[in-house]
Amino acid sequence: xxxxxxxxxxxxxxxxxxxxxxxVADRLRLPPxxxxxxxxxxxxxFTPGFVADTGLAGQLAEMGVILLMFGVGLHFSAADLLxxxxxxxxxxxxxxxxxxxxxxxxxKWWGWGLGAGIVFGLSLSVASTVVLLKVLEERNLLxxxxxxxxxxxxxxxxxAMVLALVLLPALAELLGGRAASDAAxxxxxxxxxxxxxxxxxxxxFAVMAIFVGPKxxxxxxxxxxxxxxxxxxxxxxxxxxxxxxxxxxEIFGVSFALGAFFAGVVMSESNLSHRAxxxxxxxxxxxxxxxxxxxxMLFDPSIxxxxxxxxxxxxxxIIVGKAIISFLIVILLRYPIGMALTVAGGxxxxxxxxxxxxxxxxxxxxxxxxxxxxxxxxxxxxxxxNPLVCAGxxxxxxxxxxxxxxxSNHYGRRRHEALGRELEKIRALTEAxxxxxxxxxxxxxxxxxLFAKVDEHSQEELLLLFRPKSALPGERVMRKGDRGDGMYxxxxxxxxxxxxxxxxxLEPGAFFGEMALLSGGRRTAxxxxxxxxxxxxxxxxxxxxxxxxxxxxRAAVSEMARERxxxxxxxxxxxxxxxxxxxxxQGQ
Ligand code: CMP
Numbered sequence: 001x002x003x004x005x006x007x008x009x010x011x012x013x014x015x016x017x018x019x020x021x022x023x024v025a026d027r028l029r030l031p032p033x034x035x036x037x038x039x040x041x042x043x044x045x046f047t048p049g050f051v052a053d054t055g056l057a058g059q060l061a062e063m064g065v066i067l068l069m070f071g072v073g074l075h076f077s078a079a080d081l082l083x084x085x086x087x088x089x090x091x092x093x094x095x096x097x098x099x100x101x102x103x104x105x106x107x108k109w110w111g112w113g114l115g116a117g118i119v120f121g122l123s124l125s126v127a128s129t130v131v132l133l134k135v136l137e138e139r140n141l142l143x144x145x146x147x148x149x150x151x152x153x154x155x156x157x158x159x160a161m162v163l164a165l166v167l168l169p170a171l172a173e174l175l176g177g178r179a180a181s182d183a184a185x186x187x188x189x190x191x192x193x194x195x196x197x198x199x200x201x202x203x204x205f206a207v208m209a210i211f212v213g214p215k216x217x218x219x220x221x222x223x224x225x226x227x228x229x230x231x232x233x234x235x236x237x238x239x240x241x242x243x244x245x246x247x248x249x250e251i252f253g254v255s256f257a258l259g260a261f262f263a264g265v266v267m268s269e270s271n272l273s274h275r276a277x278x279x280x281x282x283x284x285x286x287x288x289x290x291x292x293x294x295x296x297m298l299f300d301p302s303i304x305x306x307x308x309x310x311x312x313x314x315x316x317x318i319i320v321g322k323a324i325i326s327f328l329i330v331i332l333l334r335y336p337i338g339m340a341l342t343v344a345g346g347x348x349x350x351x352x353x354x355x356x357x358x359x360x361x362x363x364x365x366x367x368x369x370x371x372x373x374x375x376x377x378x379x380x381x382x383x384x385x386n387p388l389v390c391a392g393x394x395x396x397x398x399x400x401x402x403x404x405x406x407x408s409n410h411y412g413r414r415r416h417e418a419l420g421r422e423l424e425k426i427r428a429l430t431e432a433x434x435x436x437x438x439x440x441x442x443x444x445x446x447x448x449x450l451f452a453k454v455d456e457h458s459q460e461e462l463l464l465l466f467r468p469k470s471a472l473p474g475e476r477v478m479r480k481g482d483r484g485d486g487m488y489x490x491x492x493x494x495x496x497x498x499x500x501x502x503x504x505x506l507e508p509g510a511f512f513g514e515m516a517l518l519s520g521g522r523r524t525a526x527x528x529x530x531x532x533x534x535x536x537x538x539x540x541x542x543x544x545x546x547x548x549x550x551x552x553x554r555a556a557v558s559e560m561a562r563e564r565x566x567x568x569x570x571x572x573x574x575x576x577x578x579x580x581x582x583x584x585x586q587g588q
Contacts, residue, residue: 040296061294064287073264084152092156099125115175119361128351218270336412345393484516493533501571
């Protein structure tokens, strides 16, 4: 059935099918992702017609997960993660344990071994970040306290799964499976050593992410942004996201997705993070579609006939069991009912990690292939049903609120308010940082009306290009006859341009040093500070680059230089005829 299908065919057909079926789904009032999943099923090897390369599609899907997690990281600061730890950490851990135990119970009932039960249970215990994000985004909940808690909870779950993925090969034989191949991590090592090694690697990764990343990444972004090339900037953002994702998977053994998430968190500390987010968004969207398509491709519909009861019970566990567990955990931790319902609904599905775990389980001889098919089928169905489940949770909340308003309003209010305050503080801090940036731009334009000519994006770039410099009264800022190293913008203080015909005083808002840059020649005059001065200097290379892209700015500067030269020539002439001595100041 398989035929040679190229990368281009896979991507092209995926996009076309996904676009058409996504549209159809939307018309049917279903979430578009249902359309993407169906597109995948149609392109998969189990349905007639076009068959895409599933291996290739899987890799493209991984790209989608990487970019998506990177996007989440960009909007999720480390402070956010710390703020929700009180609920996310115990919640995720308790839920994984309980859901896994339930999975083991189900597997035992079907006569599978303990190893199969563990893989099966773990696969059902972790929810998909991609799906959760889509649902939260559609409901405009991504920035709410509940949304932050749900995302933080999933991050902890993902971290736990990373550990599980590393430990499974080491434990495989003990659980009745095949010994892991030598290529697998942890193979051949005693268990305690394998665990220690994993923890060490994850620890090293955390140290890099917390201490080294926040220094290097923002610096790198600023460096590239200063070149003014938009394309290079976007490229750098992607290089950092994919580079960190791939590098951390290779070196530290953490998943691509987790690496990408931390790349985003690290980048969110930069002033340029909003630009990075805007630049990577279209790619995120395109590749996350490929994620759903490739999930659909793996689906073998015959499992619904072969093992209907297994699929139904797995689904019950995912949707009902997990939702009840999450709900109870949140309530027991004394958070409000609304939050408990949002978390319970949003996390009542399974996704990317479940496929990876199931695949590993099969390759280790722990999970029967039927088990993998059941997991896939329940993933697709639970993902499709998830928007409905979330709407149900919301309706339930409305009902509870109407029926028991006091309970709904008061239960868990204290903790919720405390969490809200903390998140609000973090948001206020981020906003203050952004406002500061806006203010700098505003001041720039107010002080130097010249820059009102260029668009906001370029004004921002100028802020990056400027090098601050200062001078003391009496200090020579420029020497006549020197090579021009840059153009100076006077932001405070005053300078005097010493010309043969007399001195010209320049005040804040004026610029000087443009003539040598424009002509490529030497400085035409001495410039002396006559007060404590502060300058913004645009270096020669940056000046040439920036004005080449803004001819209107170059024209304005050239016009001023021309007027000044004319004035100087005139004054020089008057100098020759002392009866007409007067120097007029230009350039204020
Ligand atoms: P540049 O020749 O690079 O270095 C000396 C600077 O003095 C020159 O550029 C101008 O920016 C500035 N300058 C020269 N003549 C005048 C003038 N008449 N009024 C104001 N500034 C001047």
